[in-house]
Amino acid sequence: METLKIMNPATGEILKEISCHTEQEIKLILENGQTGFKKWAKVNAHERSRLLKDWARKIQEHKAELAEIITKENGKPLSEAVGEINYATSYIDWYAEEAVRIYGRTIPASSETKRIVVSRQPIGMVAAITPWNFPAAMMTRKAAPALAAGCSFVVKPAEETPLTTMRLIELAHEVGIPTDVIQYVNGQGPVVGKLFTDSEFIRKITFTGSTPVGKVLMKNSAETVKHLTMELGGHAPLIIVEDADLDYAVSQTIISKFRNAGQTCVCANRILVDENVIEAFSEKLTAAVNKLTVGNGMDTNVDIGPIINEKGFNKIVAQVEDAVAKGAEVLTGNKYDVNKEQSSFFVYPTVLKNIDVSMAIMQEETFGPIAPIISFKTIEEAVEIANSTPYGLAAYFFTNDYRVGMYLHDHLDFGIIGWNDGAPSAAHSPFGGMKESGLGREGGIEGIEPYLETKYLSIGNLV
Known part of the structure; x- marks a missing residue:
């Protein structure tokens, strides 16, 4: 049997x-x-x-x-x-x-x-x-x-x-x-x-x-x-508009991206940041990520647990290596704790900068604690990048301008959208995706x- x-x-x-x-x-x-x-x-x-x-x-x-x-x-x-x-x-x-x-x-x-x-x-x-x-x-x-x-x-x-x-x-x-x-x-x-x-x-x-x-x-x-x-599947974009409250946006990005070690279908997979605030946001996000603790989920004060299995681990590593080979800068992370004998695979939370759309991490769902940051010049460009994959489950954006917020709501092709909210799921709200x-x-x-x-x-x- x-x-x-x-x-x-x-x-x-x-x-x-x-x-x-x-x-x-x-x-x-x-x-x-x-x-x-x-x-x-x-x-x-x-x-x-x-x-x-x-x-x-x-x-x-x-x-x-x-x-x-x-x-x-x-x-x-x-x-x-x-x-x-x-x-x-x-x-x-x-x-x-x-x-x-x-x-x-x-x-x-x-x-x-x-x-x-x-x-x-x-x-x-x-x-x-x-x-x-x-x-x-x-x-x-x-x-x-x-x-x-x-x-x-x-x-x-x-x-x-x-x-x-x-x-x-x-x-x-x-x-x-x-x-x-x-x-x-x-x-x-x-x-x-x-x-x-x-x-x-x-x-x-x-x-x-x-x-x-x-x-x-x-x-x-x-x-x-x-x-x-x-x-x-999902491949959620998270858009940081120039007027966003960066400290708040970072705190919500941490919630969205690193919950369950990034192994969720709605977690932020692609972080799109206005070119005028990308340096400040990247610095703040990196500082916050460096405070996260990796370890056994049964231990106290652990923020990031293990990757579920070797297959998932290998996919994460391949995406990071592809990005770095194509010019991505590692701001923090890109470290691993692996014991193949006991099949335990830990990935330290990683922030990547200088990302472009040719990289695998921008096209394929990651399912891991990797935060790739790509810049944009205009809201229209951000929407184009966000909508460029076959997936349409969740998306997030941060802005205090109601006109920009409504534009993003109207033009993002996703079934679940968080506006200044990194955790929009609730039992009393309809959950589901568009496209594939x-x-x-x-x-x-x-x-x-x-x-x-x-x-x-x-x-x-x-x-």
């Missing part, structure tokens, strides 16, 4: 070895999920809401335990892991309230003998595939609206970080959410993904991950015309819509 060894990326310690589900086991789980859906869809919205609120409370009771699991299997600092649990719980709290606000409507008919009624019903069984960088929040952001809508839910967590998801689902079962309504499967992505896309029971797939994998899921889902929500960064939205009132079908009833012969 194939197994997964779950390892602490900071120490190389094997946390647990778990069995992968076999193809037959996964098919049985999906069959059980379909049975669960038929029962769960009939549970009234107030009861679903109550159970979701109970789940949220149970998670908060186990916050310290869950945060430690996240840090040990993911590597992020413990304080960030605690923040992730709060963020994950906020989605359950939000959709517990939305469960009782799934409204239909009556439409005036064009005939006095008719009445038109529109109702909403759950779409069916939902399958989710979640990433390793936010193992709690990315799962609850999908599970909460699915359960609120009356759908059953099965999730395949990332191979690197399944323990968080497994524990969260155990807690859901403890509060009374039926075991066949929320389930997990463990296995290799391509294998499980194909079983999901081929399944006659699954009506919707929701995925957070890379754009290439998302495209495969989209293609394979076409055979059974599944509904899709895709939160895919995804389909659909998660969070906010928009986030429950993909889990619902609209049914139209025309009643005739009333007179």
